[in-house]
Amino acid sequence: MQLRVRGGKGNKDRYTLLSGELLEKLREYYRYYRPKTFLFEGRTAGKAYSKRTVQDLFKKILVESGIKKDASFHTLRHTFATHLLEQGTNIRVIQELLGHRSLRTTSVYLHVTNFDPSKIKSPLDGL
Known part of the structure; x- marks a missing residue:
């Protein structure tokens, strides 16, 4: 959806x-x-x-959840993009979903993905 x-x-x-x-x-x-x-x-x-009220509520929920790491709404956005990349989503699709004009902005997420070459299938396997 x-x-x-x-x-x-x-x-x-x-x-x-x-x-x-x-x-x-x-x-x-x-x-x-x-x-x-x-x-x-x-x-x-x-x-x-207000934006500030929502940010404060988010911080309060982090504390109540026992999450020690500092996080923000941007952290959620970053995590969303990283998980999409790890699932194999095309970086151009992620660029559109995040609303980035430049692919360079989206490519920042490439360095934090857990790349597992064993999950890549050769296109020759389907021949």
Whole structure:
């Protein structure tokens, strides 16, 4: 499933992935809370959470989860891209999902992947 991101970094629109499991959780949330304007509204109906409030909440959840590493939303994005690469997703597809203009920006993720040459199949095997 795809999710449209409107006005992302650089005020660009793009599409990225949304898992079916997460979609179902979001539907449950929506049915329960019935938000008016934003999916996740702040204390006042129709008003969005501030960026700072969401960042603080994320940090609090890290502590409560016992995660010692410092992490941010960018860490999640970086991890998402790294896992896609490790699964064999084409780097051009990842470039589109992340909304990068330059392939050079996306190629930063190449150095952190766990490359396992034994998982590569020769194109000659199918002949």
